[in-house]
Amino acid sequence: MASPSPAPRRADLIFRNATVVDGTGAARRIADVAVAGDRIVAVGDCDGMAADHTVDAAGRVLAPGFIDAHTHDDGYLLVHRDMTPKVSQGITTVVTGNCGISVAPLVSNAPPQPLDLLGPPALFRFDTFAQWLDTLRTAPANVNVVPLLGHSTLRVRAMPELDRPASDAEIAAMRDEVRLAMEAGAFGVSTGTFYPPAAAATEAEIIAVCAPVRTHGGIYSTHLRDETDAIVPSIEEALRIGRALDCPVVFSHHKVAGKRNHGRSAETLGLLADAARLQPLCLDCHPYPATSTMLRLDRVRQSTRTLITWSTGYPAAGGRDFHELMQELGLDEDALLDKLRPAAAIYFIMDERDVARIAQFPLTMFGSDGLPFDPRPHPRQWGTFPRILARMVREDQLMTLEAAIHKMSGLAAQQYGLQDRGRIAPGAFADLVLFDAQRVRDRATFADPLQLSTGIHGVWVNGARVWEQSAPAGAEDAAGSALPAFSGRVLRRLAIANRSAARH
Numbered sequence: 001m002a003s004p005s006p007a008p009r010r011a012d013l014i015f016r017n018a019t020v021v022d023g024t025g026a027a028r029r030i031a032d033v034a035v036a037g038d039r040i041v042a043v044g045d046c047d048g049m050a051a052d053h054t055v056d057a058a059g060r061v062l063a064p065g066f067i068d069a070h071t072h073d074d075g076y077l078l079v080h081r082d083m084t085p086k087v088s089q090g091i092t093t094v095v096t097g098n099c100g101i102s103v104a105p106l107v108s109n110a111p112p113q114p115l116d117l118l119g120p121p122a123l124f125r126f127d128t129f130a131q132w133l134d135t136l137r138t139a140p141a142n143v144n145v146v147p148l149l150g151h152s153t154l155r156v157r158a159m160p161e162l163d164r165p166a167s168d169a170e171i172a173a174m175r176d177e178v179r180l181a182m183e184a185g186a187f188g189v190s191t192g193t194f195y196p197p198a199a200a201a202t203e204a205e206i207i208a209v210c211a212p213v214r215t216h217g218g219i220y221s222t223h224l225r226d227e228t229d230a231i232v233p234s235i236e237e238a239l240r241i242g243r244a245l246d247c248p249v250v251f252s253h254h255k256v257a258g259k260r261n262h263g264r265s266a267e268t269l270g271l272l273a274d275a276a277r278l279q280p281l282c283l284d285c286h287p288y289p290a291t292s293t294m295l296r297l298d299r300v301r302q303s304t305r306t307l308i309t310w311s312t313g314y315p316a317a318g319g320r321d322f323h324e325l326m327q328e329l330g331l332d333e334d335a336l337l338d339k340l341r342p343a344a345a346i347y348f349i350m351d352e353r354d355v356a357r358i359a360q361f362p363l364t365m366f367g368s369d370g371l372p373f374d375p376r377p378h379p380r381q382w383g384t385f386p387r388i389l390a391r392m393v394r395e396d397q398l399m400t401l402e403a404a405i406h407k408m409s410g411l412a413a414q415q416y417g418l419q420d421r422g423r424i425a426p427g428a429f430a431d432l433v434l435f436d437a438q439r440v441r442d443r444a445t446f447a448d449p450l451q452l453s454t455g456i457h458g459v460w461v462n463g464a465r466v467w468e469q470s471a472p473a474g475a476e477d478a479a480g481s482a483l484p485a486f487s488g489r490v491l492r493r494l495a496i497a498n499r500s501a502a503r504h
């Protein structure tokens with residue numbers, strides 16, 4: 001019988017007496033964790049081992065770094081490499097390019113809404129997806145990146161007018177871009193048929209454009225065509241696309257929006273649970289009953305309250321309530337929309353019970369869905385993961401700490417096919433977060449959204465420390481700082497290719 005390989009005698013870093021929650025869902029245990037280079041080399045008793053650095057982790061939880069399964073950080077990664085809004089939450093990997101929008105491949109001085117949610121036009125300077133990936137590899141950020149390609153971006157690039165289905169020639173051009181992006185390292189394609197640039201795209205167009213996703217063993221991620229009254233046919237369309245492409249489907253920021261639909265998550269989750277027996281799928285969500293995107297009247301009408309985050313047409317509207325502005329300016333909905341746009345808003349559109357039920361669903365991962373350049377963003381960009389740990393786990397007890405960490409790490413790593421990530425085990429990459437389970441808490445609010453969370457003491461990406469928060473006993477507002485390790489990597493989709501090959 002082969003004996004396990006002995007632990008090395010020396011490490012770069014040892015966490016002593018940590019409460020290890022390993023990302024698999026297994027119960028916590030007290031252990032030392034040793035790191036050498038970019039990998040975890042030992043978990044257990046490391047008494048006989050020497051290290052350059054030792055962290056006394058007694059009383060704190062050591063978990064795999066969190067995977068933010070849904071972001072719009074494509075451009076932010078390039079210009080804010082410290083990634084403070086994310087590493088301060090314990091996030092070590094972000095999935096980019098969601099909702100059909102990615103910054104590449106597109107060169108544009110005036111990208112249409114909702115592409116402008118990704119940041120200023122100067123970010124749209126990459127003629128190929130590979131150029132954007134090369135830029136990230138040359139000047140990496142503090143987090144790892146799982147890159148998706150956006151179908152709306154391809155439409156904006158390939159089509160002179162967007163309010164119709166693509167022609168055969170346009171489909172062929174977009175399919176070529178998908179192939180090139182997949183070859184360059186994209187994990188898959190996202191769509192956002194909810195949004196104007198892709199609303200006229202048919203199911204057949206999406207299947208034809210995304211054909212290389214099937215060949216390359218990628219994934220298909222979707223902001224559904226309708227998350228309100230027509231949510232069931234929208235889910236069914238996405239399931240058909242997934243079957244046609246023989247690939248996993250990621251249902252983005254799953255919700256049932258609008259008063260009439262509150263409570264219907266029982267129905268949609270039942271449908272998704274049944275479908276998951278026949279084809280691979282997963283969901284992401286965040287812990288807030290409000291969402292945020294470009295300003296549009298259908299969303300305003302479905303919401304109990306709408307907050308403008310920014311407006312180019314009338315900048316003074318930033319931070320104001322849509323209905324208060326209507327009264328103040330004596331305008332009806334349409335006239336106010338015309339005055340404000342382009343603009344973005346926060347919509348209070350979901351029911352807390354649906355949010356809780358969706359978060360508890362076994363196939364649900366967590367994704368912030370934040371809009372990083374918004375001057376008054378939805379607090380999810382800075383607070384999602386600590387909020388789950390504070391509200392959903394500690395206060396409301398919707399799930400155990402072990403289950404929440406699994407959703408934040410191991411489950412997401414498995415769904416995106418990330419090899420050797422999302423768990424604490426010898427041989428896994430040293431993406432780690434050290435936090436205080438009793439004190440961790442989000443501080444970002446709708447009124448004051450750019451606030452650091454507390455209780456996240458340290459974050460390591462590929463073995464290098466990227467976040468430090470010093471917290472003297474009892475201090476609630478301990479200052480934190482991002483450390484410029486820039487040790488994040490563009491991750492490879494190798495495991496997905498292998499998994500697909502193994503299925504056939």
Ligand SMILES: [Zn+2]
Nearest residue numbers: 099223252253
């Ligand atoms: Zn979306």
